[in-house]
Every structure is written in C-alpha cells, then in structure tokens.
Amino acid sequence: MMMPPMLGVLEAALYADDLEAARGFYGDLLGLTELTAREGRHIFFRCETTVVLVFRPEVTRKPLEPDAVLPVPSHGADGPGHLCFSVPMDALDDWVNRLSHAGVAIESDFFWPNGARSIYVRDPAGNSIEFASPKLWEIPE
Numbered sequence: 770m771m772m773p774p775m776l777g778v779l780e781a782a783l784y785a786d787d788l789e790a791a792r793g794f795y796g797d798l799l800g801l802t803e804l805t806a807r808e809g810r811h812i813f814f815r816c817e818t819t820v821v822l823v824f825r826p827e828v829t830r831k832p833l834e835p836d837a838v839l840p841v842p843s844h845g846a847d848g849p850g851h852l853c854f855s856v857p858m859d860a861l862d863d864w865v866n867r868l869s870h871a872g873v874a875i876e877s878d879f880f881w882p883n884g885a886r887s888i889y890v891r892d893p894a895g896n897s898i899e900f901a902s903p904k905l906w907e908i909p910e
Contacts, residue, residue, distance in 0.1 A: 780819060782823075783822070784845060784896075785894030786825060788823065791892065791894065795812075798868070798871050810828045824845070853887075853898075854900050868888075876897075885905035888901070
C-alpha cells in the first residue's frame, strides 16, 4: 500500500494555566497574530502557515459532552512541552536581544555540528521554546 501524502505540521499544542501570560508572551513579545480565544480554555495564534494552540490542560482533559458541537476528543499534557520556531540565521541575534530586553532568560545558545544555531528560553508556563535556524533539520545531499 502506498503512503498517503502529508503536507507538514498544521498546528502544535502547548499547555498553560495562565492564558493571559501566554497572550503576553506569544502575542505581545513574539508578535504572533491571535486568531481566537475562549476565556479560561484556550488561545490560538498564527505563525506563518502553522497555528500555535495554547490550552489550559485541566479544561481540555474533560471528557467530550454528548451534545458537543465539535467532536474534538479530550487532551492535555503534564509538565513542560517543547516548540521550535524556524528563524533566519541572521535574525537570531535580534531575537536574543528582544527576549533578553524583555527579561526572558536565554537558557542555551549554541551552534549544532552542522552549523545550525539554536536559542532556548521558557515561556511563562515553563514550556521549552526554541528559536533555530532552518539548517537544523536540513538533509545533507
């Protein structure tokens, strides 16, 4: 049987108890466009062709109501998650400056053996957020 096609990652989910802090980090600091929010439940942001979903885990873990309009199964995670933003190599210093100026600690800033660079910080919920040059996952020819 042939493998059906896949186009990439459409959305990625993170979990946070404080959605207003998430709004400040992803919307105000990182400049992602807020798409929609439901108070006390979630806030969604656009990042180019991907959507970053931020949910309150204790709310999304609740079982699906029998009369739910959208039949999305319950989900959630314990502990910090991880998300990596693809950033042009020549913009990584600008991100370090922006994040540092906002009081966000840079946990790690290093070059991979293939020459890619990654910068790691924590969002207000403790999720590990990486900013990396696209070369990180380039496949050698």
